[in-house]
Amino acid sequence: MPDLLPYLGQAAYLQLESFQALSRVVGQVDDLSAKEKVALAAGASLSKHQGIIAEIRRRGDDPADVMKPFADAIDGFSVLTTGSDWRETLLAVEVTSGLLDDFFIRLAAGLPGDVGPRIAALLGSDGGQDGVMDVLRTEIGADPQLASRLAMWGRRLVGDTLLVARSALHLSGNTRTDEERIEPIFTELIAAHTRRMDALGLTA
Amino acid sequence: MPDLLPYLGQAAYLQLESFQALSRVVGQVDDLSAKEKVALAAGASLSKHQGIIAEIRRRGDDPADVMKPFADAIDGFSVLTTGSDWRETLLAVEVTSGLLDDFFIRLAAGLPGDVGPRIAALLGSDGGQDGVMDVLRTEIGADPQLASRLAMWGRRLVGDTLLVARSALHLSGNTRTDEERIEPIFTELIAAHTRRMDALGLTA
Numbered sequence: 001m002p003d004l005l006p007y008l009g010q011a012a013y014l015q016l017e018s019f020q021a022l023s024r025v026v027g028q029v030d031d032l033s034a035k036e037k038v039a040l041a042a043g044a045s046l047s048k049h050q051g052i053i054a055e056i057r058r059r060g061d062d063p064a065d066v067m068k069p070f071a072d073a074i075d076g077f078s079v080l081t082t083g084s085d086w087r088e089t090l091l092a093v094e095v096t097s098g099l100l101d102d103f104f105i106r107l108a109a110g111l112p113g114d115v116g117p118r119i120a121a122l123l124g125s126d127g128g129q130d131g132v133m134d135v136l137r138t139e140i141g142a143d144p145q146l147a148s149r150l151a152m153w154g155r156r157l158v159g160d161t162l163l164v165a166r167s168a169l170h171l172s173g174n175t176r177t178d179e180e181r182i183e184p185i186f187t188e189l190i191a192a193h194t195r196r197m198d199a200l201g202l203t204a
Numbered sequence: 205m206p207d208l209l210p211y212l213g214q215a216a217y218l219q220l221e222s223f224q225a226l227s228r229v230v231g232q233v234d235d236l237s238a239k240e241k242v243a244l245a246a247g248a249s250l251s252k253h254q255g256i257i258a259e260i261r262r263r264g265d266d267p268a269d270v271m272k273p274f275a276d277a278i279d280g281f282s283v284l285t286t287g288s289d290w291r292e293t294l295l296a297v298e299v300t301s302g303l304l305d306d307f308f309i310r311l312a313a314g315l316p317g318d319v320g321p322r323i324a325a326l327l328g329s330d331g332g333q334d335g336v337m338d339v340l341r342t343e344i345g346a347d348p349q350l351a352s353r354l355a356m357w358g359r360r361l362v363g364d365t366l367l368v369a370r371s372a373l374h375l376s377g378n379t380r381t382d383e384e385r386i387e388p389i390f391t392e393l394i395a396a397h398t399r400r401m402d403a404l405g406l407t408a
Contacts, residue, residue, distance in 0.1 A: 016230075016243065023227030023246070026220075032268035032275065036257065039220065039250060042227070046247045053240065064236035071236065 002107050002168060004115065008056050009066035010074075010168055011104050011119070015049035016067075017078045018042075018097045021089055028086040034138070037131030038090065044127040045097070051122040055115055073167065080160050087139050087146060088153050091200075094132050095154050096161045098196050099189050101127070103165045106185060136200055151202040158193060158204075162186060206311050206372060208319065212260050213270035214278075214372055215308050215323070219253035220271075221282045222246075222301045225293055232290040238342070241335030242294065248331040249301070255326040259319055277371065284364050291343050291350060292357050295404075298336050299358050300365045302400050303393050305331070307369045310389060340404055355406040362397060362408075366390060 022042035029035045053063045081092040101123045108120040140147050165186075171178045190204075197204035226246035233239045257267045285296040305327045312324040344351050369390075375382045394408075401408035 016239070019243065020227065020231045023224065024231070027224045027228070032271055033266070035220070036267060039223065039253070043247065043250045043254065046243060046250070049243070050247065062237070063240060067236055 002110060002170065004111055004113075005056070005059075005061060005066050006069070007104075007107060007111060007168065008052055008115075008119075009063075009068075010070045011123070012049055012052040012056065012063065013067040013070045013074050014097070014100055014104075014164075015045050015052065017074050018045040018093050019049055021078065021082070021093045025086045025090050025093075028089075029135075034135045037128065037135050041093075041128030041132050044125070048122055048125070048127070052119065055119065074164070077160065077164055081157060083153060087136065087150065090132060091136060091150050091154060092157055094129065094136070094196065095157045095193065096164075097127070098129070099158070099161045099193055100165060102189050102192055103168070103185070107168065133196075133199060140201060147202060150200070151197070151204075154197055154202060154204065158190065162189070165189070206314060206374065208315055208317075209260070209263075209265060209270050210273070211308075211311060211315060211372070212256055212319075212323075213267075213272075214274045215327070216253055216256040216260065216267065217271040217274045217278050218301070218304055218308075218368075219249050219256065221278050222249040222297050223253055225282060225286070225297045229290045229294050229297075232293075233339075238339045241332065241339050245297075245332030245336050248329070252326055252329070252331070256323065259323065278368070281364065281368055285361060287357060291340065291354065294336060295340060295354050295358060296361055298333065298340070298400065299361045299397065300368075301331070302333070303362070303365045303397055304369060306393050306396055307372070307389070311372065337400075337403060344405060351406060354404070355401070355408075358401055358406060358408065362394065366393075369393070 019042055022038055022045060026035055026039045026042055029038055056063045056066050077096075081089070081096055083089040083092055105120045105123050108116040108123070110116070111119065136150075140150065166182065169178075169182065194204040223246055226242055226249060230239055230243045230246055233242060260267045260270050281300075285293070285300055287293040287296055309324045309327050312320040312327070314320070315323065340354075344354065370386065373382075373386065398408040
């Protein structure tokens with residue numbers, strides 16, 4: 001069961017980072033209808049961020065203070081997930097926010113009070129992923145070499161992302177108990193990740 | 205009276221550019237509550253962009269096709285309005301979108317059908333400017349040299365922005381008649397611009 005404020009702070013900052021990464025891609029994509037689809041996803045991340053910020057404000061707390069403890073770690077994560085071109089960055093946002101949204105939705109069930117279902121609904125709402133998947137499929141279709149590059153990149157991202165997820169957990173300190181708790185959750189997250197990679201024709 | 209589709213295409217792409225410029229600033233600002241305020245403004249530009257896109261779709265047209273004729277010119281304008289640091293870029297978005305939103309709201313009155321009032325309401329809706337003004341005032345308060353640098357930068361931006369506005373007009377080709385039509389509109393736009401600069405303590 002996560003503590004409420006750190007949970008909200010980390011979740012809010014992660015959405016802000018997705019928004020920033022997607023916005024950068026909007027500026028890098030030339031094709032206007034691809035730009036449009038990525039902008040829609042950027043807007044969805046921003047809305048999720050703002051929804052979480054609203055929960056923090058509702059409790060009388062300052063969003064900047066609540067996010068601050070997570071800023072450095074997530075900025076560092078964002079550097080790791082910035083690809084060598086916009087296709088890699090776009091896949092990175094899709095992969096990492098896919099994993100982390102799923103994970104934070106699971107954690108939401110353990111939040112105190114009535115905030116859990118609201119946050120789960122917010123994080124589970126349409127994030128413009130269909131459009132992002134379309135853009136990636138078009139790019140992969142146009143460049144046969146891209147598929148293997150993106151598949152490799154996707155595999156690299158999973159490890160880093162699961163470390164971020166792990167940092168959101170209260171661990172008992174008993175390594176064996178902790179692993180027993182985490183294992184089934186991570187197995188589920190990875191299964192969903194594999195389905196997303198499959199939908200792009202990539203081997204996870 | 206502007207033609208509907210070019211009007212919508214140019215207005216939509218301008219909002220997309222504001223969104224992109226503001227998103228870049230979000231990534232450059234360190235202070236989290238400033239980041240928050242700029243992100244709010246970025247989200248507002250994106251919503252305006254998406255509202256105009258929805259009008260284009262409602263008429264059965266493809267937003268990418270309708271925006272395309274304006275992409276190069278507006279991308280060039282965006283290069284001119286990117287400052288040497290994020291404070292300049294933020295002032296640039298405030299100045300240029302202030303002028304252009306006012307201008308496009310005026311033009312909306314001449315649009316055929318019922319789209320004009322809808323677009324005017326959309327463009328006139330809250331764009332998060334109060335937060336952006338707060339951020340700029342805080343920066344100016346913390347750095348006495350910044351005021352004169354931003355005042356100069358603001359003056360430079362007005363000329364470039366009025367050229368973009370002019371490009372949206374159907375001109376008769378009779379220079380004297382055209383100037384007589386444009387002059388009072390531009391005088392009004394500049395008066396509103398001067399009030400915005402005043403609110404920042406800057407001489408327009």
